[in-house]
Amino acid sequence: MSVNVKQLAAEKAVEYVKDGMKVGLGTGSTAYWAIRKLGERVAEGLKITAVATSQASEDQARELGIPLVGFGDIDRLDLTIDGADELDGKLQLVKGGGGALLREKIVAMGSERMIVVADESKAVETLGKFPLPVEIVPFACEWTLSDLAKLGCEPVLRRTGDELYKSDNGNYIADCHFGAIHSAPELAKALQGIPGVVEHGLFIGIADFAIIGKSDGSIEVIEGDKHR
Ligand SMILES: O=C(CO)[C@H](O)[C@H](O)COP(=O)(O)O
Numbered sequence: 001m002s003v004n005v006k007q008l009a010a011e012k013a014v015e016y017v018k019d020g021m022k023v024g025l026g027t028g029s030t031a032y033w034a035i036r037k038l039g040e041r042v043a044e045g046l047k048i049t050a051v052a053t054s055q056a057s058e059d060q061a062r063e064l065g066i067p068l069v070g071f072g073d074i075d076r077l078d079l080t081i082d083g084a085d086e087l088d089g090k091l092q093l094v095k096g097g098g099g100a101l102l103r104e105k106i107v108a109m110g111s112e113r114m115i116v117v118a119d120e121s122k123a124v125e126t127l128g129k130f131p132l133p134v135e136i137v138p139f140a141c142e143w144t145l146s147d148l149a150k151l152g153c154e155p156v157l158r159r160t161g162d163e164l165y166k167s168d169n170g171n172y173i174a175d176c177h178f179g180a181i182h183s184a185p186e187l188a189k190a191l192q193g194i195p196g197v198v199e200h201g202l203f204i205g206i207a208d209f210a211i212i213g214k215s216d217g218s219i220e221v222i223e224g225d226k227h228r
Pocket residue numbers: 026027028029030031082083084085094095096097098099100101104
């Protein structure tokens with residue numbers, strides 16, 4: 001029987017959730033399994049409150065009876081569990097494949113701890129094979145795309161069918177094909193300097209550790225280089 005590596009990693013991460021915690025719910029097909037398991041634990045009596053990083057995760061949590069709170073009701077979270085599109089040995093991440101990178105970054109940075117859950121295909125030597133998602137405002141997006149291209153990438157506006165994709169925040173996502181990213185901090189700084197950029201999918205010094213599910217049924221833990 002083949003192992004569901006995403007479920008394996010996600011369910012391991014949920015073991016870190018304890019009674020009374022305020023939890024950030026990630027987005028994507030790996031975070032889905034974490035939310036599902038949390039729902040089971042809540043049904044068994046686990047007492048937590050949660051915030052979600054996307055409408056999809058919020059809907060899933062609500063269906064499962066996970067108590068959701070507004071951001072005005074809490075200041076910080078204890079723990080966020082979220083997926084990643086790529087992660088390297090320093091636990092620098094590329095996120096945003098599901099388009100939720102802005103909310104994911106707000107929630108992760110407002111958490112005492114962030115656990116990344118992923119299957120082994122996400123662990124890479126050098127970031128950049130997965131195009132870097134960058135959330136940009138629709139206003140003057142052509143200029144923003146041109147500024148992004150000057151950083152050495154080919155930016156492509158994400159689409160769903162014939163329509164331009166819009167994030168839960170009403171913005172566009174530019175998927176930026178940089179190729180190998182040799183200095184993520186330098187690139188992050190340059191991206192932050194473009195006025196039309198709302199946020200980018202590089203998560204540096206944010207994650208505490210990653211739980212990687214492997215097809216042989218084992219789990220690998222990668223420690224982060226957290227400096228926040
Ligand atoms: O960043 C994300 C959404 O914006 C996801 O966490 C990332 O795309 C990984 O998704 P999946 O677990 O489905 O591979």
